[in-house]
Amino acid sequence: EIVLTQSPGTLSLSPGERATLSCRASQSVSSVYLAWYQQRPGQAPRLLIYEASSRATGIPDRFSGSGAGTDFTLTISRLEPEDFAVYYCQQYGSPSTFGQGTRLDIK
Amino acid sequence: QVRLVQSGAEVKKPGSSVKVSCKASGGTFRNYAFSWVRQAQGQGLEWMGGIVPIFGSAKYAHRFQGRVTITADETTDTAYLEVSSLTSEDSAIYYCVRQRGTFGTSFAYWGQGTQVTVSS
16 A cells, blocks of 8 residues: 655645645655645545646646656645645555645644 | 535444445446545545446455445445444544546545444
């Protein structure tokens, strides 16, 4: 089973700043199988990025994904108030696994 | 427009079973993978298993094999998750997910979640 480790655990930033979230895999993951999700309090997760760098339908272009092999990154270029949430990376090979999450807090 | 509507909250005794349903609308039900993901209070996301109705057989995360059964009814476009031998550690929100395609695709659509509480 592939273990995904996200860093940092918590990131405190201000609206308008740039956020960089990291996801490291215990073994190489095909970019085709890497996704990022956002979860706001009391809501189900929402798909942001799939195949490491493709934005899901309706996702603003301030969200971007990159990376390959064992190191992947989610970047939010200019934080909006609604972006403060928890973010998870996932590899959806078999079996699928999720990272433990990064909490993005307002500074 | 894809929509997943799950059954309501459940309270169960330890040792019992629970069955959660997920009614899908929009898209061709049989061609997509439906997975189940759970989230304990304040914790992260955990994939339990999934099924592609057209293929019939389900896949399970290793730790749930033998205790979890995932099925799909093409006549009603409904997926099901059954968990047996419940313990307090099974208390969680259970999410139904429709993937973008079959297995090996991202989790595009999520149900509203079903709270399962296991308590004596």
